[in-house]
Amino acid sequence: MSNSPTKKAAPRAGETAKPRKGQGQPTMPAVEAQADMGAHVPLEETAVRMAHTVLASRMEFGIVVGNDFPDLHFPTQNLCKVAATVRSVLDTGKRGWPEVMGELIESPQHVRNEVMEAASIANNFAPLPPQACEKAVASLRKFHRIKSEQLLSWKLRDAIAAGEGTSEIIAEFASLENEAAGNETLRQQAYALRFNPATQPPPDEVCLTIGEIPIAARGNLTALQGKSKVGKSAVVSAILAGAQRGEFALEGDTLCISWKGKDAGAIIHLDTEQSPADWHGLVSRSVTRAGLDGVSERLVSLPLVLFARSERMEILEEALKFETEAKGGIDLVVIDGIADLCASPNDEAESLEVISLLMAMAHRFHCPIICILHENPGTDQGKTRGHIGSELNRKAFANLRIDKDTETSVSTIYGTDMRKRDIPRDLGFCFAWDDEAGMHTFQGRAAGLKAAQRNREAIEKARAEWEPIFELIASQRENTDVPAITTKEAAEAERETSGKDNPTKPDTMKKRMQKAESLGVLRKIDTLRWTITQAGTAGNQRENGNISRP
Numbered sequence: 416m417s418n419s420p421t422k423k424a425a426p427r428a429g430e431t432a433k434p435r436k437g438q439g440q441p442t443m444p445a446v447e448a449q450a451d452m453g454a455h456v457p458l459e460e461t462a463v464r465m466a467h468t469v470l471a472s473r474m475e476f477g478i479v480v481g482n483d484f485p486d487l488h489f490p491t492q493n494l495c496k497v498a499a500t501v502r503s504v505l506d507t508g509k510r511g512w513p514e515v516m517g518e519l520i521e522s523p524q525h526v527r528n529e530v531m532e533a534a535s536i537a538n539n540f541a542p543l544p545p546q547a548c549e550k551a552v553a554s555l556r557k558f559h560r561i562k563s564e565q566l567l568s569w570k571l572r573d574a575i576a577a578g579e580g581t582s583e584i585i586a587e588f589a590s591l592e593n594e595a596a597g598n599e600t601l602r603q604q605a606y607a608l609r610f611n612p613a614t615q616p617p618p619d620e621v622c623l624t625i626g627e628i629p630i631a632a633r634g635n636l637t638a639l640q641g642k643s644k645v646g647k648s649a650v651v652s653a654i655l656a657g658a659q660r661g662e663f664a665l666e667g668d669t670l671c672i673s674w675k676g677k678d679a680g681a682i683i684h685l686d687t688e689q690s691p692a693d694w695h696g697l698v699s700r701s702v703t704r705a706g707l708d709g710v711s712e713r714l715v716s717l718p719l720v721l722f723a724r725s726e727r728m729e730i731l732e733e734a735l736k737f738e739t740e741a742k743g744g745i746d747l748v749v750i751d752g753i754a755d756l757c758a759s760p761n762d763e764a765e766s767l768e769v770i771s772l773l774m775a776m777a778h779r780f781h782c783p784i785i786c787i788l789h790e791n792p793g794t795d796q797g798k799t800r801g802h803i804g805s806e807l808n809r810k811a812f813a814n815l816r817i818d819k820d821t822e823t824s825v826s827t828i829y830g831t832d833m834r835k836r837d838i839p840r841d842l843g844f845c846f847a848w849d850d851e852a853g854m855h856t857f858q859g860r861a862a863g864l865k866a867a868q869r870n871r872e873a874i875e876k877a878r879a880e881w882e883p884i885f886e887l888i889a890s891q892r893e894n895t896d897v898p899a900i901t902t903k904e905a906a907e908a909e910r911e912t913s914g915k916d917n918p919t920k921p922d923t924m925k926k927r928m929q930k931a932e933s934l935g936v937l938r939k940i941d942t943l944r945w946t947i948t949q950a951g952t953a954g955n956q957r958e959n960g961n962i963s964r965p
Contacts, residue, residue, distance in 0.1 A: 490562075500526060654747075680745050770803065888908050
């Protein structure tokens with residue numbers, strides 16, 4: 416028999432290694448001590464950094480899908496305790512790291528240090544919105560899986576060495592594999608959203624307005640529809656202009672469309688309809704409208720006409736991921752036009768899937784997605800193309816329409832079925848082509864334009880009424896091009912030109928002359944006499960139809 420000492424099996428997971436004489440009691444289980452040399456160790460530094468990123472997002476936005484990584488799966492024991500503590504504070508309705516730190520004043524120093532580390536991320540970089548934490552959470556999941564597999568492999572080795580059963584350990588391996596395959600993630604994500612009275616979601620974050628009326632909010636879709644050639648491209652360029660300008664006060668015509676809130680993220684514009692020249696012109700005009708010296712570095716405008724319909728949605732998702740990592744978030748997505756993202760806008764199943772995917776992207780990347788869509792020709796009911804249009808209208812935060820008056824060539828932006836506030840057509844925002852500016856420009860609110868039109872019609876009617884009267888009196892007088900006349904002279908001249916039997920009474924004629932004066936057609940030169948003005952030269956400029964712009 417050998418005199419060599421018998422080797423003892425390594426302690427099982429959860430057991431404490433027995434100290435040798437002269438040694439202090441170990442401070443961690445044997446398996447945890449061995450895990451320090453495992454395959455997960457090179458990943459731990461990155462995992463800790465990602466954990467701080469997720470904690471910063473939690474403190475700013477609360478715990479929602481996107482940063483809802485399980486507390487017990489954070490990479491270190493300290494971070495697990497911190498995550499659980501932060502969750503308990505957030506459940507009371509607190510937000511922001513100063514409030515969280517105030518609640519943790521009695522906590523151990525190592526807990527406060529971890530929170531301060533996460534807070535430094537919030538101070539140096541804007542905390543990622545929950546939906547933008549995908550990379551950080553993926554890194555944490557990877558680290559947790561690798562570490563768990565490493566620990567189980569040592570646990571299995573120790574069980575085999577000790578002659579113990581291994582079925583439970585193998586079952587744990589299978590559970591890890593199932594979790595990695597996503598067999599339970601759908602339930603976990605759905606349960607994370609269930610109602611909690613202590614966790615109130617933030618209100619819709621409006622980020623785009625037209626004349627102070629909300630038309631887009633983060634995490635939502637907006638529909639912009641109209642028939643062909645009514646000015647949809649002009650509105651798209653104005654939306655891109657407002658987003659590029661951000662909250663800076665610059666000169667430029669954005670058709671009353673303005674950006675609200677944070678303006679540091681990417682602006683993604685996908686064009687699926689226009690020629691290269693038209694697409695380039697649209698984007699260039701957006702820069703002019705914004706009043707900028709050059710295109711914003713935040714704008715990523717992509718012409719996708721050359722790509723297959725089946726590839727365009729993939730390009731959008733890849734662009735969202737890439738720009739989130741590059742710029743820290745997404746501010747706006749504009750898709751011109753959405754029907755080109757599917758094989759057939761009349762395919763109900765495909766249309767529902769496209770809108771569902773876009774809704775998920777808007778939530779996940781915390782951005783508004785504006786979808787441009789054609790209306791069916793030959794109808795004035797505003798029916799959009801196919802099932803995709805119907806589904807978009809149902810799900811949209813705002814449904815904007817553009818109509819064009821064929822007589823005046825003035826287009827009007829208005830909105831029905833708006834989640835916040837409708838824009839009646841007669842109060843819509845009007846624009847028309849301007850040769851001097853080389854683009855469509857804002858003309859005023861529809862009510863103002865209608866009032867100006869009524870004023871012009873009243874002026875034309877008054878001038879048609881008074882010009883024959885003054886021409887008759889001028890022909891009866893010598894050396895008088897534009898005579899000045901009294902109410903009595905006006906009444907007599909009207910009787911002659913109209914063939915009336917009796918002249919209008921002086922008091923009635925005086926009121927009519929005063930009304931023509933208010934329109935700028937007549938001008939009073941003394942207490943008894945009026946003269947007629949030349950067309951377009953009235954002192955109050957009413958005949959020009961000028962209106963004030965809001």
